[in-house]
Amino acid sequence: xxxxxxxxxxxxxxxxxxxxxxxxxxxxxxxxxxxxxxxxxxxxxxxxxxxxxxxxxxxxxxxxxxxxxxxxxxxxxxxxxxxxxxxxxxxxxxxxxxxxxxxxxxxxxxxxxxxxxxxxxxxxxxxxxxxxxxxxxxxxxxxxxxxxxxxxxxxxxxxxxxxxxxxxxxxxxxxxxxxxxxxxxxxxxxxxxxxxxxxxxxxxxxxxxxxxxxxxxxxxxxxxxxxxxxxxxxxxxxxxxxxxxxxxxxxxxxxxxxxxxxxxxxxxxxxxxxxxxxxxxxxxxxxxxxxxxxxxxxxxxxxxxxxxxxxxxxxxxxxxxxxxxxxxxxxxxxxxxxxxxxxxxxxxxxxxxxxxxxxxxxxxxxxxxxxxxxxxxxxxxxxxxxxxxxxxxxxxxxxxxxxxxxxxxxxxxxxxxxxxxxxxxxxxxxxxxxxxxxxxxxxxxxxxxxxxxxxxxxxxxxxxxxxxxxxxxxxxxxxxxxxxxxxxxxxxxxxxxxxxxxxxxxxxxxxxxxxxxxxxxxxxxxxxxxxxxxxxxxxxxxxxxxxxxxxxxxxxxxxxxxxxxxxxxxxxxxxxxxxxxxxxxxxxxxxxxxxxxxxxxxxxxxxxxxxxxxxxxxxxxxxxxxxxxxxxxxxxxxxxxxxxxxxxxxxxxxxxxxxxxxxxxxxxxxxxxxxxxxxxxxxxxxxxxxxxxxxxxxxxxxxxxxxx
Numbered sequence: 001x002x003x004x005x006x007x008x009x010x011x012x013x014x015x016x017x018x019x020x021x022x023x024x025x026x027x028x029x030x031x032x033x034x035x036x037x038x039x040x041x042x043x044x045x046x047x048x049x050x051x052x053x054x055x056x057x058x059x060x061x062x063x064x065x066x067x068x069x070x071x072x073x074x075x076x077x078x079x080x081x082x083x084x085x086x087x088x089x090x091x092x093x094x095x096x097x098x099x100x101x102x103x104x105x106x107x108x109x110x111x112x113x114x115x116x117x118x119x120x121x122x123x124x125x126x127x128x129x130x131x132x133x134x135x136x137x138x139x140x141x142x143x144x145x146x147x148x149x150x151x152x153x154x155x156x157x158x159x160x161x162x163x164x165x166x167x168x169x170x171x172x173x174x175x176x177x178x179x180x181x182x183x184x185x186x187x188x189x190x191x192x193x194x195x196x197x198x199x200x201x202x203x204x205x206x207x208x209x210x211x212x213x214x215x216x217x218x219x220x221x222x223x224x225x226x227x228x229x230x231x232x233x234x235x236x237x238x239x240x241x242x243x244x245x246x247x248x249x250x251x252x253x254x255x256x257x258x259x260x261x262x263x264x265x266x267x268x269x270x271x272x273x274x275x276x277x278x279x280x281x282x283x284x285x286x287x288x289x290x291x292x293x294x295x296x297x298x299x300x301x302x303x304x305x306x307x308x309x310x311x312x313x314x315x316x317x318x319x320x321x322x323x324x325x326x327x328x329x330x331x332x333x334x335x336x337x338x339x340x341x342x343x344x345x346x347x348x349x350x351x352x353x354x355x356x357x358x359x360x361x362x363x364x365x366x367x368x369x370x371x372x373x374x375x376x377x378x379x380x381x382x383x384x385x386x387x388x389x390x391x392x393x394x395x396x397x398x399x400x401x402x403x404x405x406x407x408x409x410x411x412x413x414x415x416x417x418x419x420x421x422x423x424x425x426x427x428x429x430x431x432x433x434x435x436x437x438x439x440x441x442x443x444x445x446x447x448x449x450x451x452x453x454x455x456x457x458x459x460x461x462x463x464x465x466x467x468x469x470x471x472x473x474x475x476x477x478x479x480x481x482x483x484x485x486x487x488x489x490x491x492x493x494x495x496x497x498x499x500x501x502x503x504x505x506x507x508x509x510x511x512x513x514x515x516x517x518x519x520x521x522x523x524x525x526x527x528x529x530x531x532x533x534x535x536x537x538x539x540x541x542x543x544x545x546x547x548x549x550x551x552x553x554x555x556x557x558x559x560x561x562x563x564x565x566x567x568x569x570x571x572x573x574x575x576x577x578x579x580x581x582x583x584x585x586x587x588x589x590x591x592x593x594x595x596x597x598x599x600x601x602x603x604x605x606x607x608x609x610x611x612x613x614x615x616x617x618x619x620x621x622x623x624x625x626x627x628x629x630x631x632x633x634x635x636x637x638x639x640x641x642x643x644x645x646x647x648x649x650x651x652x653x654x655x656x657x658x659x660x661x662x663x664x665x666x667x668x669x670x671x672x673x674x675x676x677x678x679x680x681x682x683x684x685x686x687x688x689x690x691x692x693x694x695x696x697x698x699x700x701x702x703x704x705x706x707x708x
Contacts, residue, residue, distance in 0.1 A: 063091050116169065120195070142186055146178060463506070515556065516557070550611060
């Protein structure tokens, strides 16, 4: 058979060499390389057609001439086709008669193992009972369509037949997929025991038997568990059979209840019961709430009575203290025959000794620095620490006293003043500097001014410090600069500012009745008096608006009261000049009065001239309620949440008629109670735009109300 294969291959090679000329050699090599890439190294050295055919022969054997068939078919070599047909008939006859035992342990192919992947079949065959044709069938069944690319390398005999094959490396994945699809056929028809393609074991009967054994053991365990559970299952079945009558009875009862519930009478009774329960619950809640409100009201009444009693006691004590203080001052003046300086600062004033002084308690030399005590009768040396009462003639003026003496000297025409203080071309600041230098150098002039000032005025001014006001130094100075630019009868008048040493002072005119909030709680006012106070506030706010200022903190506590219900707007530490802008953008961490400030502070983070109109509306509510806290019963957090959402205070029912008419002009932060809304048919809407303060919107109605 090998001789027949050699003769066949020689004849075919000669025919192919005659057909493919030298000009077509390169194309022939490219064709073979595309069909069998694994022959690339052999084709690289091929110089003739015969060299190419030698390379192709490595892919052939006595029973596989597929590469030769592809070449003959591609180049249509008709003379070679009869040779191929005759040889295939010979091969078929050979395979059908040749026993496998004659092929054992022999090299069946010359293909190089280095360019192929190994395929190993282990079959439970007897070599004497199987033919070479069975091998061909095995390859066709295992690798349908790809069997021609498989080369049988060798066969060996052990406990069974081992067939070693070779295949191109690039076909390994495709071969594995094909053989998986046909694995059951290989097991049944060819007694497959093991199949390995490359390094991957596709099938191994020993592993399969082990898996089957494990599965059998698991099945046996499950059957044992089932047998153990069978008694419990039988018991449950018996229990269900026993409970069946009871279950049927319950089902009948359930159906009866459902049919009953569908009837209208039952539904009505059920709704009636639910309503009665709900009404009873609400009644209990209302009773508890009523009891709580009554107890709270009783506690507040007791607290209010105690507070009023305490206020009366405090007023009596203050009157007693004032009377005793006056007596002490008079006695002190008679005993010492010297004038003493009153300290206007809570922390005392700094001054300098004007002459040497010796005493058993305190002694000092000229030029030594002192601090006046709070009561103004004692000094303490900052150098020696000694403390005691001294004649005021020995102590130089503090900056605060110098400021008061300068004001007194400039307003008293009977005093002889140096020409420089009378020169109108010199500013007040320059005059103050010259005046302080004069009294520091001339002790006689200082004592004269002290005596005259103490007799005539006795310090009738109001002093404000940045310590007692609890505001920053920068804001304190800003307030002083604003007051310096304002000059109006309803605005507090600035006398001077002391900033050379800490703490700083603002000196203004004295309003002897304190702030309006406390004044309202102490006295009762007629409607005409309240309107007079309101008119003064309106005039002051109109003036501020004309100067493009916004107060930002308008409330009763920041309005001072003087004689005959004269009021003046004060405390300008939050005031802002708009500088041509419509709004003031509020800085972070600015602490404004929550209950008086307009809602745009919370919603838009800005305030304008119209924002003071909102605060003015809250001020009207304070006037009507005798200085009560706005939004009673609510916390600051609740006010911040409720007001931007439309919540408004209720105007008290005892609100005087003139104030009802005045509030009618504003979209105030208040709503009328039902009883009053009937008497005024055109109450302004909450959404009505706020008028600006800097016009005469409120002046004409106030004049009419005051004289009616």
